[in-house]
Amino acid sequence: MQKIRNKTIINIGSVGNTIEISIPNDWxxxxxxxxxxxxxxxxxxxDSKERISLSIQFVRVPYDIEEELKLARRNNSxxxxxxxxxxxxxxxxxxxxxxx
Numbered sequence: 020m021q022k023i024r025n026k027t028i029i030n031i032g033s034v035g036n037t038i039e040i041s042i043p044n045d046w047x048x049x050x051x052x053x054x055x056x057x058x059x060x061x062x063x064x065x066d067s068k069e070r071i072s073l074s075i076q077f078v079r080v081p082y083d084i085e086e087e088l089k090l091a092r093r094n095n096s097x098x099x100x101x102x103x104x105x106x107x108x109x110x111x112x113x114x115x116x117x118x119x
Contacts, residue, residue, distance in 0.1 A: 061074070
């Protein structure tokens with residue numbers, strides 16, 4: 020969540036793939052908090068022209084990552100190794116940098 024020109028921007032990523040920035044000291048570090056499913060609850064009248072209360076709640080929910088990985092292996096998901104790192108270590112596979 021960030022403020023840009025008096026507007027609130029929220030991007031939590033997809034449910035099982037957060038956009039949260041994580042810089043672990045060691046890829047063996049416990050990343051179970053970051054790798055939980057995430058969603059956001061916004062309460063209030065977001066279309067109101069008046070100043071009113073607005074509540075934003077970020078929620079983390081544990082889910083069975085091993086079962087998800089089992090399904091991915093069974094379905095021959097592309098880039099499985101990178102997907103596994105993403106779900107277990109929070110290491111996002113994102114875009115590759117171009118060497119110029």
